[in-house]
Amino acid sequence: MFRLQKKSVFDPTRVTQLSWNPRAFLYKGFLSDEECDHLMNLARDKLEKSMVADNESGKSIESEVRTSSGMFIGKAQDEIVDDIEARIAAWTFLPQENGESIQILHYEHGQKYEPHFDYFHDKANQELGGHRVVTVLMYLSNVGKGGETVFPNSEGKTIQPKDDSWSDCAKNGYAVKPQKGDALLFFSLHPDATTDTNSLHGSCPVIEGEKWSATKWIHVRSFEKSLKHAGSGGCIDENENCPLWAKAGECEKNPVYMVGSEGSYGSCRKSCKVCSS
Incomplete structure (x- = not known):
């Protein structure tokens, strides 16, 4: 063959x-x-x-x-x-x-x-x-x-x-x-x-x-991660520790990673409550 x-x-x-x-x-x-x-x-x-x-x-x-x-x-x-x-x-x-x-x-x-x-x-x-x-x-x-x-x-x-x-x-x-x-x-x-x-x-x-x-x-x-975010309206957590990090104040201390910046989705948007599920 x-x-x-x-x-x-x-x-x-x-x-x-x-x-x-x-x-x-x-x-x-x-x-x-x-x-x-x-x-x-x-x-x-x-x-x-x-x-x-x-x-x-x-x-x-x-x-x-x-x-x-x-x-x-x-x-x-x-x-x-x-x-x-x-x-x-x-x-x-x-x-x-x-x-x-x-x-x-x-x-x-x-x-x-x-x-x-x-x-x-x-x-x-x-x-x-x-x-x-x-x-x-x-x-x-x-x-x-x-x-x-x-x-x-x-x-x-x-x-x-x-x-x-x-x-x-x-x-x-x-x-x-x-x-x-x-x-x-x-x-x-x-x-x-x-x-x-x-x-x-x-x-x-x-x-x-x-x-x-x-x-x-x-x-x-x-590009794959961005498509996943777009399909969910951008309202997901990429890491299982996101809820703990959010409770510890990381949404405010590390906003670029947690929430995102212009043109870039963050990794813990759901736990940071910046979007609707």
Whole structure:
């Protein structure tokens, strides 16, 4: 029986720094052909029109700036997905709980995603794990022409040589060609956690063929914990000692941990009586 080889430990010799503004790195052969095919097969009959986050409300809405189709696959839904998740965590040095589920995207002829930021402009999404700090974009297929990932604000856009094999869109910034199995990692925040406007990026229109990719967004805090809080209205205790700590006055003495701060849920909100159960 065919079985994929485990590859959770990443090979740093395959990683190349592309840019420092924004911080961007390319991993050649991050996924095997079999892994790429597996992810595409998981998504083929479940694709829906891609959405974007509204800058004011944070709600998902349809927009002509993004014309692909996509779907999310469950974390650790099978052994292959679990291994890919572990490999991403090893490369980024960020815990798996900080990541969203992997999104599979499909771009047909002419489809694109206009330049945008992966960090948030609305408060609602920032409460769910904070800003997205890292994006890992995995290419699942080769593209005949077009479909490049382009960074219009990158410092390297004026020095990257480009011939006629690049699309006109790709010539508007530093660009990366989709190649099956490769993975692009870039940061949306500076090391001091401020937003990086140089991380503006887009997916150029597909000119020949089709494009499949898989995106992993990773937040500054636990995304899973934030979802649990949001589902309960934020009214839970994460530690069995919360009632004792609250009686001892920790809600007032240590409010950031117990109650939380702006954009961050506390660990003992129920015992501190700052929400309704």
